[in-house]
Every structure is written in structure tokens, then in C-alpha cells.
Amino acid sequence: MTSTIPILEARGLTRSFGAVRALDHVDFDINAGEVVALIGDNGAGKSTLVKALSGNLALDSGEIRYAGGVVDLNSTTAASKLGIETVFQDLALAPHLNPAQNMFLGREIPAPGVLGKLGFLDTKAMRLRSKAAFDDLGATVRSMTDPVGGMSGGQRQAIAIARAVAWAKGVIFLDEPTAALGVVQTKNVLETIRRVRDKGVGVVFISHNMPNVIEVADRVQVLRLGRRIATFEAKKTNMEELVAAMTGALDGAGA
Amino acid sequence: MTQTAAPTGVPVAPNEQGKAPNFLARLTGIQSFQILLVLIVIFLIFTLLAPTIFPNWTNIRQIVQNVSILAVLGIGMTFVIITSGIDLSIGSVLVFSGVVSAKVMQAIGGSGWGTALVGLVVAIVVGLLWGLLNGFLIAKAKVPPLIVTLGTLGAALGLAQVITNGVDIREVPTVLTDTIGYGNVVGTTIPLISLLALVIVVIFGIILHKTKFGLYTFAVGSNEEAARRVGVKVDRQLISIYALSGALAGLAGLLSLSQYGTTAIAGQSQTNLNVIAAVVIGGTSIFGGLGTMFGTMVGLFIPAVLQNGFVIIGVQPFWQQVAVGAVLVAAVFIDQRRRAAAARGSGSKSKVSLSSLWTRKK
Amino acid sequence: MKSKRHLVSLAALSAVAVLSLSACAGGGSTGGSTNASGNYNISFIQGVAGDEFYISMQCGAEAEAKKLGVTLNTQGPAKFDPTLQKPIVDSVVASNPSAILVAPTDVTAMQAPLKAAASAGIKVVLVDTTVDDPSFATASIASDNTGGGKSAFDAIKQLNPNGGKVLIMATDPGISTTDARIAGFEESIKADSSFNYIGVQYSHNDPAEAARLMTAALAKDPDIVGVFATNTFAAEGTATGVRQAGKQDTVKIAGFDAGPAQVQDLRDGTISALVAQQPALIGADGVDAAVAALKGETVTKNTQTGFQVLTLENIDTTGKDYVYKSSC
Numbered sequence: 018m019t020s021t022i023p024i025l026e027a028r029g030l031t032r033s034f035g036a037v038r039a040l041d042h043v044d045f046d047i048n049a050g051e052v053v054a055l056i057g058d059n060g061a062g063k064s065t066l067v068k069a070l071s072g073n074l075a076l077d078s079g080e081i082r083y084a085g086g087v088v089d090l091n092s093t094t095a096a097s098k099l100g101i102e103t104v105f106q107d108l109a110l111a112p113h114l115n116p117a118q119n120m121f122l123g124r125e126i127p128a129p130g131v132l133g134k135l136g137f138l139d140t141k142a143m144r145l146r147s148k149a150a151f152d153d154l155g156a157t158v159r160s161m162t163d164p165v166g167g168m169s170g171g172q173r174q175a176i177a178i179a180r181a182v183a184w185a186k187g188v189i190f191l192d193e194p195t196a197a198l199g200v201v202q203t204k205n206v207l208e209t210i211r212r213v214r215d216k217g218v219g220v221v222f223i224s225h226n227m228p229n230v231i232e233v234a235d236r237v238q239v240l241r242l243g244r245r246i247a248t249f250e251a252k253k254t255n256m257e258e259l260v261a262a263m264t265g266a267l268d269g270a271g272a
Numbered sequence: 273m274t275q276t277a278a279p280t281g282v283p284v285a286p287n288e289q290g291k292a293p294n295f296l297a298r299l300t301g302i303q304s305f306q307i308l309l310v311l312i313v314i315f316l317i318f319t320l321l322a323p324t325i326f327p328n329w330t331n332i333r334q335i336v337q338n339v340s341i342l343a344v345l346g347i348g349m350t351f352v353i354i355t356s357g358i359d360l361s362i363g364s365v366l367v368f369s370g371v372v373s374a375k376v377m378q379a380i381g382g383s384g385w386g387t388a389l390v391g392l393v394v395a396i397v398v399g400l401l402w403g404l405l406n407g408f409l410i411a412k413a414k415v416p417p418l419i420v421t422l423g424t425l426g427a428a429l430g431l432a433q434v435i436t437n438g439v440d441i442r443e444v445p446t447v448l449t450d451t452i453g454y455g456n457v458v459g460t461t462i463p464l465i466s467l468l469a470l471v472i473v474v475i476f477g478i479i480l481h482k483t484k485f486g487l488y489t490f491a492v493g494s495n496e497e498a499a500r501r502v503g504v505k506v507d508r509q510l511i512s513i514y515a516l517s518g519a520l521a522g523l524a525g526l527l528s529l530s531q532y533g534t535t536a537i538a539g540q541s542q543t544n545l546n547v548i549a550a551v552v553i554g555g556t557s558i559f560g561g562l563g564t565m566f567g568t569m570v571g572l573f574i575p576a577v578l579q580n581g582f583v584i585i586g587v588q589p590f591w592q593q594v595a596v597g598a599v600l601v602a603a604v605f606i607d608q609r610r611r612a613a614a615a616r617g618s619g620s621k622s623k624v625s626l627s628s629l630w631t632r633k634k
Numbered sequence: 635m636k637s638k639r640h641l642v643s644l645a646a647l648s649a650v651a652v653l654s655l656s657a658c659a660g661g662g663s664t665g666g667s668t669n670a671s672g673n674y675n676i677s678f679i680q681g682v683a684g685d686e687f688y689i690s691m692q693c694g695a696e697a698e699a700k701k702l703g704v705t706l707n708t709q710g711p712a713k714f715d716p717t718l719q720k721p722i723v724d725s726v727v728a729s730n731p732s733a734i735l736v737a738p739t740d741v742t743a744m745q746a747p748l749k750a751a752a753s754a755g756i757k758v759v760l761v762d763t764t765v766d767d768p769s770f771a772t773a774s775i776a777s778d779n780t781g782g783g784k785s786a787f788d789a790i791k792q793l794n795p796n797g798g799k800v801l802i803m804a805t806d807p808g809i810s811t812t813d814a815r816i817a818g819f820e821e822s823i824k825a826d827s828s829f830n831y832i833g834v835q836y837s838h839n840d841p842a843e844a845a846r847l848m849t850a851a852l853a854k855d856p857d858i859v860g861v862f863a864t865n866t867f868a869a870e871g872t873a874t875g876v877r878q879a880g881k882q883d884t885v886k887i888a889g890f891d892a893g894p895a896q897v898q899d900l901r902d903g904t905i906s907a908l909v910a911q912q913p914a915l916i917g918a919d920g921v922d923a924a925v926a927a928l929k930g931e932t933v934t935k936n937t938q939t940g941f942q943v944l945t946l947e948n949i950d951t952t953g954k955d956y957v958y959k960s961s962c
Contacts, residue, residue: 073501094503109501111494113561114487122491123502125484136483166494322729331728338721438836439808442742442766454746532716532743538806539717539740576721583725586707589683593712 022085024049024219025101025188030069030079039065041243042079047188047219052210054230054251055223057240058263063223064106066240067190070221071103072096083187100186104177106193112166116158116176117147119165120183150183151175154209171202178209188219195226207233227256239263304555304567307603311574318581325584333461339576340469341531344524345547346568347476348403348517353551354480355493355513356560357410357417362521363543364428365402369395369525371432371535374441383445391445395526396519402428403518407511417514425544432537442534453530465527472523477565489513493560549575549596553603557611574599673704674732674928676921679723680710681737681763686893686958687913688737691761693962694914695735698921706921707731716743723747733757733772733924735917741766741810757927761920762913763811773923777911778938779811783818783862785941786888787826789907790860792943793886797828798859801851803868805839812864815890819862832858837868844871845878852879860886863905866896873904892944893958900949908944910956915939 023046032040040062047053057063068074070081072090081088083099090096096103110119121143127133144161151158156175158168165173174194181189191210195203203226210233214220224230230237234251239262247262318326325331345362352359373395380387402424409420455464480486488509491499500506529535554571556563575596582592678695680688692708699706709726711718716739724747726734734756738744745765752758752770760774768774790800800823802816816834823831832855837844844867852858852875861876863869869889876885889896892910899905919937927933944953 092503093501097503103501105501109495109498111491111498111561113490113494118487118491122487122499123504125487127484136479136485138482138484138487325729328728331725334721334724334728338724433806433838438806438838440740440742449746528717532720532740533745534716534740534742536716536740536743539715539743541713541715542718579721580725580728583709583722584729589708589710589712589722 023047023082024084025070026082027066027070028080028082030066030081031077032065032069032074033077038243040069040076040079043240043243044245045070045238047221049187049219050214050217051236052214052220052222052234054234054237055221055240056225056227056230056237056259056263061240061263062243063240064192065243067103067192067221067223070096070188071101071190073103097184100184101188101190102181102185103190104181104192104194106196110165110173110177113164115160115162116151116165116168117144117161119176120147120150120180124184147179150179154179154182154212155205171198174198174202174206178206182209182213182218185213185218188221189213190221190223192223193225194222195224195229203229227259230259231256241265304564304570306606307553307555307567307570307574310599311570311577314574314577314581318577318584322581322584326581329461331580331584333463335573335576335580336466337463339572340463340466341524341527342543342547342550342572343469343473343569344520344527345543346550346572347473347565348513348520349547349551350554350556350563350565350568351476351480351489351513352417352517353548353556353558354489354560354563355510356558357493357510357514358421358548358558359406359417359514359517360421360544360548361402361406361424361428362517362524362547363540364425364432365399365518365521366525366528366543367535367537367540368402368428368432369398369522370529371435371441371537372398373522373526374444374529374535375435377445378441378443383447385447388445388448391448391529392523392526395529396522399522399525400515400519403515403521404511406518407514410514411507411510429537432535436535436537438537440534440537444529444533448526448530449533451530452527453533465531468527472520473565473569480565485509485512490561493562495561546575547572549600552607553600555603555607557607558604559611562607571603674925675705676707676733676735676924677726677729677731678706678708678761678917678920679719679726679734679736680708681719681739682714683710683712685714686960687762687891687911689960689962690958691737691913691917691920693959694917695921696917696962697914698918702921702925704732704921704925711739714739716740719744720747723751727751727754727756730754731756732928733759735759735761735920735924737762738765739763757924759920759924759927761916772927773920773933773935773937775916775919775923775937775939777811777916778940779814780818780821781938782890782909782911782941783815783820784822785943786815786862786890786909787819787822789888789909789943789945790823790862790886791826791829792945793888793906794859796859797826797830799830799832799855799857800860800862801832801855801858802834803844803848803861803863803872804834804836805865805868806836815864837871839865839867841867841871841874844868845875848872848875849878852876852881852885856881858885860888863887863889865890866893866899869896869899869905873899891958892956894960897944897949897957900944900946903946906945910942910944910953910958912939912941912956913958 025047027045029042030040031042043062043066045066055063065074069076072093072095081090088099111122126139126142128137128139148161156179158172158175165176178194194206198206207229210220210222222234231251237249237251237254237259238245239247241263349359373391376394377387377391380390406420406424409415410417452465456462457464457467480489488504491504492506492509496506550571551568552558553574554567556567578595579592676699678692682688688710696706709722711722719739734751736748736758738748738760741764745767748758748765749770757772758770760768760771762776764774802819804812804816820831823829835847835851837847861872863872869887872887876882886906888907888909889905890909892908896908900908916939923933942953942956944956
């Protein structure tokens with residue numbers, strides 16, 4: 018089912034904020050075409066780990082390997098170049114820009130010829146490709162020309178995910194993608210996660226929602242106090258076990 | 273844009289039934305039209321009150337001429353305010369650039385185009401340097417724009433006084449005063465300075481609304497962190513924008529020399545506030561991410577037309593300031609209402625992400 | 635739709651504002667061009683609105699206009715700033731009055747706009763300040779500022795009959811009126827051997843700067859007996875500096891102008907003497923000159939008005955009428 022070399026692997030990542038050790042020699046790994054859920058109590062270090070793995074955070078120590086090779090993720094651009102994309106909890110869209118502009122922000126298609134050299138953009142091409150990307154995910158984004166700030170939370174979620182999916186070649190991080198959503202919309206997100214995995218991309222799914230985690234993940238990695246304390250096969254575990262691991266009742270156990 | 277129902281795959285919240293799909297876009301697009309209509313209404317009222325004087329071309333011509341220098345400054349200010357910044361230093365940078373330029377032209381001597389051209393380059397470069405200083409302090413040193421440009425406001429004016437000992441330089445090449453200052457476009461009665469300003473406004477209007485530079489300006493103002501995350505060089509963008517504002521202030525310095533024939537060190541006392549007011553009246557949001565060049569130009573004309581009309585019908589000067597102030601507050605009020613409406617329109621379910629997207633609560 | 639509602643309300647609001655303001659507009663609301671019947675329409679453009687000097691000038695002009703049966707409409711920029719005054723001048727010219735009384739805010743910057751007004755057939759009377767080349771003007775009426783400097787020296791001499799070291803606290807160089815006052819003062823003091831003139835300090839219209847300069851000057855020359863302060867800020871700053879140095883009993887300050895603030899300073903003893911101009915007379919003379927020119931009568935091209943020295947002795951008697959007004 019998976020290759021032997023993980024697409025993304027972290028070893029001994031450490032980062033302190035003053036006296037607080039947010040990451041304490043944490044390990045992490047994900048294979049291509051796999052959904053790994055990252056769970057843990059508030060403050061366990063999930064978001065910090067995601068930031069470190071997506072080039073948004075400098076590390077005190079530790080090593081990150083991409084497809085076996087050591088990499089230096091010192092910026093989001095560096096991560097993007099490797100094909101690592103992130104959908105943050107706060108979505109990170111520019112509310113005044115339209116879906117196509119958000120989709121291509123930082124990766125604009127220049128207009129053909131001299132105009133492109135002058136900084137003009139091929140707005141039509143970006144619009145068409147954005148629409149194709151949304152359609153590809155089965156997303157319904159009502160307008161390509163309205164600012165996303167005026168759209169519903171669900172639509173903005175769709176745009177943020179579609180953007181990450183469109184550019185992710187290796188790994189995609191989804192930080193609490195369902196926190197703000199209703200039942201139907203959550204189901205759609207889980208469906209999207211499966212589609213992306215089926216394209217061969219590794220999906221890291223961060224959530225507090227245990228039933229969702231068990232439903233969509235292949236493996237579950239549990240963080241506690243800045244360390245990975247357990248990894249479970251999703252099919253062979255249950256909610257009680259996961260919660261116990263998160264709260265520390267199972268310290269030292271797991272695969 | 274057409275769409276099919278059946279929300280499969282990625283979630284989509286159901287929108288209100290029958291709501292126009294381009295609601296927010298139309299609303300924002302309309303803001304500059306709203307303000308244009310207000311201008312037209314003001315214009316019509318004064319036309320009714322002073323039918324023989326107000327709508328005359330001689331009168332319109334002088335309004336246009338008097339707005340021209342402010343228009344050049346308004347370009348830079350529009351970019352700056354779209355990034356949710358502010359540039360208080362433009363009036364002082366204008367004076368400083370004018371002073372240095374006049375000094376250089378005085379040293380070269382002569383009153384021909386050669387001297388004038390050197391003066392032009394000097395004025396723009398000097399303004400650019402002040403703008404770079406502003407931009408560097410704002411983007412790299414992370415000092416708030418209000419403080420940085422308040423500092424350079426004082427510094428530039430102070431240094432202008434140091435250089436001149438407070439005495440205005442009144443030697444300006446006659447080619448400048450005769451052409452740019454008070455000349456007309458050949459064969460017409462259109463002021464040359466206004467045509468120049470219009471050309472520059474159009475060029476930068478296209479840059480703002482059609483190019484990557486413009487898009488990044490909006491992106492930085494809309495959500496700086498988001499822009500940074502997708503690899504937009506936010507610091508470089510901000511420095512470029514403040515540098516642009518400075519360079520345009522430098523150019524305005526030369527235009528001012530041409531128009532007034534003096535460095536007018538004690539002048540331009542309210543230029544920064546007048547330009548900021550125009551940009552805001554024109555619908556550019558002081559919270560960033562939103563604005564048009566067209567709106568700024570309309571926003572410049574509202575105070576100018578109000579003042580002109582009031583002078584013509586003989587209203588006391590203090591009331592003119594009251595009226596302009598009222599228009600300004602009304603414009604910001606409408607901006608706030610619009611933002612609040614947009615925030616409501618995006619659905620209350622996503623309260624977590626919403627509050628972080630909109631830096632300012634409704 | 636919300637946008638429409640805003641639009642309508644904003645348009646209505648602006649309409650109401652403009653209409654109500656125009657309703658409360660004073661005389662001359664019709665603007666209109668010159669007519670032959672002698673009902674002339676004169677515009678007075680102040681150097682800065684809301685300043686007692688110009689208000690007094692406006693009062694004098696209005697009284698004279700009423701007497702002569704002509705209409706007078708006053709406008710002025712919010713600051714003494716040519717970039718703010720030029721649009722007002724242009725607008726006034728566009729309204730095509732019979733004559734303009736104007737106090738130019740810059741000798742060079744206001745040259746072209748005012749010359750254009752004269753070229754358009756409007757009689758231009760320069761009041762108080764002037765321009766580089768006033769040949770287009772019908773008349774110029776101003777205080778004899780050189781004479782004002784002389785009066786200031788007379789005041790200093792009156793306060794210090796034995797002579798001594800004297801300093802001038804000015805605002806900024808390059809202002810024609812204050813430069814002339816300084817020149818007049820310098821001329822007088824150099825002619826009087828009992829006084830020792832130690833020069834001009836520029837306080838840039840900042841009382842704090844004036845105070846700093848004054849304490850520094852007193853540290854260098856502790857025996858200064860008199861200071862001529864060319865405007866209010868300079869005078870108040872100088873007084874502060876003198877007090878900081880503990881020299882208020884030996885240093886006498888002569889100020890210029892007689893607005894309510896200056897008169898208060900005089901009563902407080904901060905300032906020992908004031909040299910008052912006669913703005914009301916300038917305004918009245920300006921209207922006279924404009925009307926005379928419109929009627930085709932001969933006009934005196936240059937008129938210089940005099941001064942009155944105000945001290946505690948005469949402020950409530952003969953000097954009373956020379957105090958500037960804050961409203962007519």
C-alpha cells in the first residue's frame with residue numbers, strides 16, 4: 018500500500034517559546050497516498066508541528082526529510098517548492114480578493130508577451146483554471162469575481178482547500194478543516210480528503226473530532242506535551258483508546 | 273457565473289435565495305459611483321444657485337488646475353492606504369524635494385529645459401529617498417506608518433528650513449512656470465499641469481488595477497499574513513509603495529515649484545490631510561484591501577468643488593471646512609456599514625475564521 | 635438594497651447641507667458681474683481666516699462698504715498658506731466680482747493668480763502684504779512696516795531711557811512685513827549710540843524655541859535690557875525665557891500687534907509695550923480705493939498707514955480703539 022520511504026519525515030524536532038517547550042524531540046512521518054491524523058489535547062503542539070513542517074516556524078533542533086532527503090524548510094516558499102501545502106485554521110485567504118486571485122496569489126499567470134513582462138496578468142486563464150480546480154473537487158464556488166470575504170465559511174473553506182490541493186504535489190496539511198462546519202459540510206471535507214489521498218498525496222489531518230479521525234485516517238499519531246507518544250492503525254483502534262492516549266492514561270503504549 | 277446544485281465534494285454553504293451573485297463586488301464597485309453621484313448632485317446644486325458662473329469652463333478649468341498637484345499625491349496615497357498604511361509626510365517631502373531641486377537648478381543656472389529636466393530628476397530622486405526611508409522603517413523596523421511618517425513629516429520640513437535658512441527660493445526656470453505652471457495644452461485651454469497629472473493617474477490606475485504589483489498591494493492590505501504565507505514579498509512590496517508615494521511627492525514638488533514659482537516652505541501645511549481625506553472620501557478603506565484610483569480622483573473633486581461653490585455663492589469660509597469634514601465622516605461611516613454588511617453576508621457559522629479574517633469587528 | 639439607500643441618503647444629505655448653507659450665506663450671494671449703477675460687488679480675501687488682525691480689517695472694510703452702499707464678501711484660507719489661498723483666489727475670480735481686496739500669503743506664489751484677476755478686468759487692491767511685482771494692482775495699502783520698526787524702537791527707548799543691550803526675537807526670515815520691521819528697528823537703534831544692538835534670533839513661530847533662544851541669549855549677555863518681539867509667539871516665548879532666567883524686572887519686551895492675547899499679555903505685565911497696526915483703517919482705505927477706481931476716479935497707488943504704541947498707561951484711554959477685534 019505504501020512505499021517504504023516516507024514522503025515526509027521528522028525526527029527529534031524541538032522548539033521552545035521562552036520557558037515553554039512547544040515541541041520536545043517530536044517525531045512524525047507520513048507516506049505518499051496516506052491519510053495521517055494528528056491528534057492531541059489543546060497545547061499538545063499540533064499546530065506548532067504543522068507550522069514547522071510547512072516552513073512557517075524556525076526550529077531549535079531536529080531534522081526534516083522529504084522523500085528521504087534532508088531539507089531545510091526555512092520558508093513557506095521552500096515548502097511550496099517541494100509540494101507541501103497547508104490549509105491553516107484561519108484559512109489565510111485575503112478577504113478582499115476574489116477566489117481566482119486567492120487561488121493564484123503568489124503564483125500568478127502572467128499575460129502573454131510583453132504585457133506579462135510589464136506585470137500584467139492573464140486574469141482569464143487564472144479564472145478558468147480556478148474554476149476547473151473547484152469543479153475537480155466538486156466544489157461550488159458561486160462567483161469567480163466576488164471578494165471571498167463576502168462568501169460563507171463553507172465556500173471560503175472550499176477555496177482554501179482547493180488552493181492547497183491544486184498546488185500540493187507531496188503533502189497537504191489540513192489544520193482543523195471541519196471546526197467551523199456543519200454536518201453535511203464536514204462530510205464533504207472528509208470526502209475531499211479521500212480524493213486527494215487517492216491522487217497519491219499524503220494528507221495530514223488535524224482534528225479534535227474522534228469519529229471523523231477514525232473514519233478518514235489510515236494512521237493516527239498522538240501528540241502530548243510536545244512529543245509523539247503513540248501511533249495507531251485507524252482501523253484497529255477506537256475512541257476510548259485515542260482519548261486515553263491523548264490524556265496521558267496510556268503513556269508509553271502504542272506501536 | 274453558472275453553477276450546478278448538488279454540493280458534492282468540498283463544502284459549500286447554501287447562499288440566500290435569489291441574492292445577486294455579485295453582491296459584494298457590486299457594492300464595492302458602486303462605492304466610487306455613489307461618490308461620483310454625490311459629486312454630480314453637488315455640481316447640479318451649485319449650477320442652480322449660480323447658473324452664470326459656476327458651470328462656466330473658466331471656473332471648471334481653475335478647479336481642475338488647482339486639483340492637479342493633489343491628484344499626483346493622491347496616487348501614492350491610494351496605494352499606501354490600500355495597504356492599510358498612511359503617509360503623513362507627503363506635504364513635507366514635497367517641500368523638501370522642491371527646495372533641493374530649486375537649489376540644484378539655481379546652482380546650474382539658466383532657465384531652459386536642460387536645467388528644468390535636471391530639477392525634475394533631482395526632485396523625484398529626493399522624494400524617492402524619503403519614501404524609501406519611510407518604507408524601510410515601516411516594513412523592516414516594524415514602526416507603525418503613522419509614527420514613521422509623522423517623524424519624516426517633521427524631519428523633511430525641518431531640513432528644508434535648515435537648507436534654506438527658512439528663506440524661500442524664488443528662482444524657478446521660466447520654462448517651468450510658463451508651461452507646466454500656468455501653460456495650456458497647445459491649441460486648447462486645458463491646463464498642461466492637469467493633462468500631465470491625468471496621464472500619471474491613468475498609468476498608475478492601470479498598475480493598481482491590472483498588474484501583479486497592484487494585486488499584491490491589495491493582498492498586503494487585505495491580509496498581510498496570508499500574502500506572506502503564499503510567498504508574496506510583503507516587505508519589499510511595502511517599501512516599494514512608500515517609495516512610490518515619496519517619488520510622486522517629489523514630482524509634485526517640482527509641479528508646485530512650477531505653479532507657485534517659489535519653494536513655499538510655509539505652504540502645503542494641510543496637503544497631507546487634504547489628500548488623505550480625498551482618498552477616504554473616494555471609498556478607499558483606511559483598514560486596507562479596498563480602493564480605486566477613480567474614487568480618489570472623485571474624492572479630490574468633492575472638497576474642491578464644495579469650496580469653489582461656497583466661495584462663489586458667498587458662504588463664510590468656516591462652513592466650507594465643516595461641509596468637507598461632514599462629507600469625510602459620511603464616507604467613512606458608509607465604508608464601515610459596508611464592511612459590517614459584508615461580514616454579516618459571509619455567514620455566522622464560521623465565527624472562528626471570520627473574526628480572524630476581519631481584523632476590525634463590525 | 636443597502637447601497638441604494640446609502641446613496642439616496644448621502645445625496646439627500648449633501649443637498650440639504652449645501653442648500654442650508656447657501657441659505658445662511660451673507661450678502662452678495664448672487665455673485666454676478668459688475669453693473670453700472672454703482673452697486674459694486676467687492677470680495678475681500680484674508681491672509682488667514684479667524685485671525686484678529688484680518689477680522690479687524692474685515693470690520694473696517696465692511697463698515698466702509700456699508701457707508702458707500704457696496705456689497706462686501708469675505709473669504710479666507712484656514713492657514714496662512716499660498717497653497718490654500720490660491721484655490722480661493724481662483725474661485726473668487728471665477729465669481730467675477732467688481733473688485734478684490736486681498737492679502738497675498740506669498741509674494742511669488744500669489745503673483746500669477748492675482749495678475750490673472752487683474753487681466754480679467756477685476757480691480758485688485760493689495761492690503762497688508764504684497765507681491766513681487768504689484769504693478770497690476772489698482773492700489774496697495776499697508777502698514778508702514780519700516781515705520782513700525784521705528785515705533786518699536788521708540789517704545790523700547792521709552793522703557794529704557796538709559797539705553798543698553800537690545801535683541802530682536804523674530805519668527806522666520808523671508809516675510810516681507812517682519813523683515814521691514816526689523817530693518818526699521820535696526821536703522822533706528824544703530825543711530826542711537828546709547829543702545830547696543832546684538833542682533834536677530836529666529837524662533838520659527840514656536841514659543842518654546844523663543845524661550846530657549848532667550849535664555850541662551852541672557853546666558854551670553856546677562857545685561858540685555860530690551861527685546862523687540864516681532865509677533866505674539868515670539869513675544870510670549872521671550873517672556874517665558876526672561877522669567878526662566880529671573881530677569882523679568884530688568885528686561886523689557888516690546889511686542890507687535892494688538893490682538894486680545896497680546897493685550898492680555900500687556901495687562902499681565904508679560905509685555906511692556908505693543909506696537910499696534912491699524913487694520914480697520916487698511917480695510918476701509920482698501921474699499922475706498924476699490925470704489926474710487928471703479929468709478930474712474932484717481933486712486934493713490936500706495937498708502938501707508940501708521941502705528942500706535944500701547945502701554946499700560948494708555949490701553950484704557952487713547953489706545954483703546956487700536957485693540958484688534960475678534961468679531962465686528
